[in-house]
Each structure stands twice: as structure tokens, then as C-alpha cells.
Amino acid sequence: MMYSISKTRLYLATDSLDWMINRSIKQSLSLQDAVPLAAGEDSVPNNPVETLYIHIPFCHTLCRFCSFHKVKFQETLAREYFKALRQEIREVISRGYRFNRVYIGGGTTTILEDELIKTIELIKSLTTIREVSCESDPIYFSEGNPSQLKGLVDRMSIGVQSFDDVILKSTGRFEKFGSGEQQAEYVSRAIELFPTVNVDMMYGFKVQTADSVRQDLLQTMALNPDQITTYPLTVGIGKNRKKAGCLAGDPHELWPQFLAVKQTLAQRYEMDFPWTFSRNFGQPVKNKYVLDGEDCLGVGSGAFGRFGEQFRISSFDIADYIRLMNQTQSGTCYTKPLESKAVMQHHLMIMMGHGHLDNKVFKDHTGRSLWQAFPLEMSFLLASGAVVKQGDDYHTTEQGQFIALKMFVGFLSGMDHLREQARDLPLTSI
Missing domain, CATH: 1.10.10 (Arc Repressor Mutant, subunit A)
Known part of the structure; x- marks a missing residue:
């Protein structure tokens, strides 16, 4: 009772x-008070910025529930984009910015492996970085050549979301990335290559129960990744609400599913936050979001950054972003004050x-x-x-x-x- x-x-x-x-x-979080950032307005902080976030917006196919900035892959446009991206990175570092770590997200970051390698090598040639984290989808470890990233990427975060074939089919990921069994094999290959591997999981889907969440995480733990990130499907409040909402279960089912997450992972993982867990070796999970007051500079189309109480927004139009960088301007187009x-x-x-x-x-x-x-x-x-x-x-x-x-x-x-x-x-x- x-x-x-x-x-x-x-x-x-x-x-x-x-x-x-x-x-x-x-x-x-309304952008009605966002104002264009004029050339020369950018002030460089004296201390290193915690994170340089790099956005790669291209995907071969678009997941129904993903609201990140992304477009269908076109090779010519993507190569022009990477060239512009490296130009922005040069400009940022030449102005005096320094960073502790780099996070590369998307989209599909590994969609043009050679361009990604050039970009990471450029950063490491221009400045000292403590850690490079990179997102990837599972199929890259079957169809790509991930060994080329060995020594360049310190932490690989793999977006699996679920090993349950029913969920993979309902979200359209079965056709893209294969069965849960196949994806488990791909993750195993990544673990052999990179110092730290994070597996990104989700729950809160219609067909899930606390028991099926537990089984999903037991399968994840069997692979022995260093880190596991897991949180409920985000429905949102805008246009993405309809797309993600049709996949989401009853919100009152999230409590027993959260308990299943905690109890299952507690066998071998420590909870850093209720959404991030590390194998018991004292290394906290890092992700792309600006947490704990850390400053972050975003580069690339669709990237965000934050400095104190100021939010920065890059152009979401890829052709516009490329034009900006061809004019050697900043990719950051707008700033928005954040309420204290x-x-x-x-x-x-x-x-x-x-x-x-x-x-x-x-x-x-x-x-x-x-x-x-x-x-x-x-x-x-x-x-x-x-x-x-x-x-x-x-x-x-x-x-x-x-x-x-x-x-x-x-x-x-x-x-x-x-x-x-x-x-x-x-x-x-x-």
C-alpha cells in the first residue's frame, strides 16, 4: 500500500x-531575442574552452525519432562541407581559442572517413587536445574501416538504442543497421579498437516493458563496454513530437523501466548521472551536451555553443554555411542571451x-x-x-x-x- x-x-x-x-x-528558450553576430564581435576567452563540438549533418537515411540537424548524404556537397568545416576550425584556433576536448557528433560522423581523418589530424596539428570523442552508427564497424581512426579517436560512442529486433524494426533501424545480434558483433569490433567505448541505449518505446529493458541492458553488459548511456525516448514539444510520439509508450511506464535500468547496471557499473553509467574504473561519461556550467564552442552547420549566459547558433543552411566560410567569416550567425x-x-x-x-x-x-x-x-x-x-x-x-x-x-x-x-x-x- x-x-x-x-x-x-x-x-x-x-x-x-x-x-x-x-x-x-x-x-x-525562445529565439525571438536572438540577434545576428556581427564580424569582430566574437571575444576569445582567456582560459581554454572545455569542449569544441563539431557537427557533421549528413546521413544515408534519416531516423524517425532523431531531431538533430541532418540532411540526406550527397558526396559533392559533403566534401565541400568538410572543406568549409576545416576552414572554420583554422579560423577559430588562429583567433586564440584553445580546447580541452573535442566532441564530433551528427548526423553520421564517419560518412566520409577520409574527410573525418583529415579534420581530426588538422586539429591535432594546430593545438593540444586531451581527448577526441566521436559518435558512430553500428554499421560503420562492418562496412567502414574503423582501424584508420585508431590513435585519432580516444572515445567512440555507438548509437545502438536497442538490441531488440522488434524495436529496431519499429524505428526503421533494423533495415539500416541489421539485427540486434549483428549490431552486438559490430560493437565488439569497436571495443577491440578504441581505448573507451560508450554504447548509447534508449527506453520508453511502446513495446517495451521493464523486463525487456532489463534484457536489453543485460545484452549490452555482456559486451563489456566501458560506458553505457541510456535515457527515455525524447518526444519534444514541436514538430518532432508527432514523429517521436508515435513510438513512445505510456510515460508512467518510465518509472519501472528506470528502476530496471538502475538495478541491472548496478551489477557492474557506477551511476554518474541517472542517464550515464561507467564501468567501475572511475572515468565519468562524457557527452555532447553542455553540462555542469562548462563552456562549449560549436563549429559546423547546425552547431550550438554556450559561453556563460550567452548561447551561440551556427547557420542551419549548409549552402549558407559554406558561403560564410568561403568568405572567411565565422560560422556562428546568431547569439541569444540566456536568463540567469x-x-x-x-x-x-x-x-x-x-x-x-x-x-x-x-x-x-x-x-x-x-x-x-x-x-x-x-x-x-x-x-x-x-x-x-x-x-x-x-x-x-x-x-x-x-x-x-x-x-x-x-x-x-x-x-x-x-x-x-x-x-x-x-x-x-x-
Whole structure:
């Protein structure tokens, strides 16, 4: 009976949270206040930027649920794009930017292997990088030549999403990448080549249950990847909602599925966040999203960046982006101010995910206590049983971990919303 009451309260809390997140996204992540970035306005920070994010927007086929900036592959256009991309990287580094790590995402990053290799080699010839992470689809390790990336890529993240053939067929990935058994073989090949391999999984599909999620992750664990990233299918609030929504299951099924994720992976993996897990060797999972207040510079068409309370947006029109780089201009076309409240809410999500809301650290960082910054949010978290008070700090309960996960999915929805608006921004090079 106690479990039933607790579950009812949790569902009420998460339903309310979904409503609040959707409302907040539309208010704080509107691009109505985005302004064109004029030449010469870019100021280079004194310290190295944590991440250089590089976007490769080409795919052979387009997944139904993916909202990232992507277009159908055309080789001539793609080669022109890579040439322009390397020009932007040269410009960025020549202006004095330095980076700790590089993350290459897409799209399909390995769609032109030779161009990708040239791009990574260029970066390493111009500056010192601690780590290069690269996304890939599973089929690359069957049809490509991944050994050529050995020594260039430190961390390979493979988007499997599921080894369940029923889910692979419903999402159109069975025809693209093969059966779950075949994809498991491809992942095994990657693990032999790269120092760190992350397998990206998803749950929350219509046909999934807690037991099928558990079986999916047991199969993932059997491959022994270094890291596993797993979170619910993101439905979003805009145009992508209809496409992804037809694949999504009942949102109230996410709680038992999340518990299945935690309990299954706890056998051999440590939870860094409720959506990222590392094999017990103390190396945290990294991903493409700007987390924990880290600054990020994005290059390439459709890339985002963030510096403090300023958001930067590159052109989503590939021909426009190539023209910009042929004119030796910046690929960043627009900037948008971020409300300090939105930045602090992001920080709250990270603390929730870590499991510890440290009042002193937060006050040193923002000048406010948790209650001064978040009177409504803290009341909500306490009332829903998401956090418990310990001294001056708060610690996240298991229900709170789930709420942090829902906040992260809301963050992904917000990024989807930004991409939809960015596609409609006027071109700046004409």
C-alpha cells in the first residue's frame, strides 16, 4: 500500500514537472531575442574552452525519432562541407581559442572517413587536445574501416538504442543497421579498437516493458563496454513530437523501466548521472551536451555553443554555411542571451543528477542559497519526496533521481525546440 501511495505521488509530481518544463522551454528558450553576430564581435576567452563540438549533418537515411540537424548524404556537397568545416576550425584556433576536448557528433560522423581523418589530424596539428570523442552508427564497424581512426579517436560512442529486433524494426533501424545480434558483433569490433567505448541505449518505446529493458541492458553488459548511456525516448514539444510520439509508450511506464535500468547496471557499473553509467574504473561519461556550467564552442552547420549566459547558433543552411566560410567569416550567425534563472535551473538539474544539492557550493557559485534561488522548486522537490534535508544540504532520493532524469529529458526537448526555431532564422550571408 505504501508503494502505491508513493508511486501515485511520484506520477503526480512528474506529470506536473512535464507541464512546467514545457512551459519553461517555450519562455526561456525562445529565439525571438536572438540577434545576428556581427564580424569582430566574437571575444576569445582567456582560459581554454572545455569542449569544441563539431557537427557533421549528413546521413544515408534519416531516423524517425532523431531531431538533430541532418540532411540526406550527397558526396559533392559533403566534401565541400568538410572543406568549409576545416576552414572554420583554422579560423577559430588562429583567433586564440584553445580546447580541452573535442566532441564530433551528427548526423553520421564517419560518412566520409577520409574527410573525418583529415579534420581530426588538422586539429591535432594546430593545438593540444586531451581527448577526441566521436559518435558512430553500428554499421560503420562492418562496412567502414574503423582501424584508420585508431590513435585519432580516444572515445567512440555507438548509437545502438536497442538490441531488440522488434524495436529496431519499429524505428526503421533494423533495415539500416541489421539485427540486434549483428549490431552486438559490430560493437565488439569497436571495443577491440578504441581505448573507451560508450554504447548509447534508449527506453520508453511502446513495446517495451521493464523486463525487456532489463534484457536489453543485460545484452549490452555482456559486451563489456566501458560506458553505457541510456535515457527515455525524447518526444519534444514541436514538430518532432508527432514523429517521436508515435513510438513512445505510456510515460508512467518510465518509472519501472528506470528502476530496471538502475538495478541491472548496478551489477557492474557506477551511476554518474541517472542517464550515464561507467564501468567501475572511475572515468565519468562524457557527452555532447553542455553540462555542469562548462563552456562549449560549436563549429559546423547546425552547431550550438554556450559561453556563460550567452548561447551561440551556427547557420542551419549548409549552402549558407559554406558561403560564410568561403568568405572567411565565422560560422556562428546568431547569439541569444540566456536568463540567469535558466542557467541556475540547469545547474540544479546537474546537482540533482549527482545526488547532492550542496548549498555552500551553490551559493559560492551564484551568490544565492538554494531556497533564495528556487523557492518554488525546492518546495516541489521536498513535497514530492525527491530530496531529503541533511544539515544545510539536500540529497536526492531514488524518486529524485528519476525526477532529475525527467529534467534531463526536458533539457533535450529544449534543445529540440531551439533547433526547430534555428532552422527558420533568416540567412545572414545573403
